[in-house]
Amino acid sequence: MILLDWKQNVAFIAVLASSYRNLTDTALIFTRIISNFGDGYNENTGIFCAPMAGTYVFNVNAYQHKNTQCVLNIVLNDESNNQAKGQFTNPEQPGTNMVLLILRKGDHVWVMQQHCYHSKDVESSAVPLITFTGFKI
Numbered sequence: 001m002i003l004l005d006w007k008q009n010v011a012f013i014a015v016l017a018s019s020y021r022n023l024t025d026t027a028l029i030f031t032r033i034i035s036n037f038g039d040g041y042n043e044n045t046g047i048f049c050a051p052m053a054g055t056y057v058f059n060v061n062a063y064q065h066k067n068t069q070c071v072l073n074i075v076l077n078d079e080s081n082n083q084a085k086g087q088f089t090n091p092e093q094p095g096t097n098m099v100l101l102i103l104r105k106g107d108h109v110w111v112m113q114q115h116c117y118h119s120k121d122v123e124s125s126a127v128p129l130i131t132f133t134g135f136k137i
Helices: none
Strands: 011-015 032-037 047-049 054-062 068-076 079-088 095-103 108-117 131-136
Touching: 054 068, 054 108, 068 095
Parallel strands: none
Antiparallel strands: 011 032, 011 131, 047 108, 054 095, 054 131, 068 079, 068 108, 079 095
């Protein structure tokens, strides 16, 4: 049996609970929190702040109903690290991406909308269509 130190657990799952319009170069705020072990994710700012140094995995999943293309970036301390690019020209085509980052205590990670073509909206609904997750490994 492996015993884990619960104080070392850092993980969160957050869902975009409302739609945004014309938000570029700013953090998307995922306000519906499924879990937030270690309290690293701030639902008021949309920013994850590493409570301890270590290796982390972050993932963003995006899905939209409209005929549009949207690019979401995973950002570390104001530097874009990865893009989740969804070509939403057909129904039910998601965009997803994952990044592995070595963080120092206090580093900030968030999701930024770079741009959306054919629409300026990032939409959400009652079903979790756009999610931001992260955990320390």
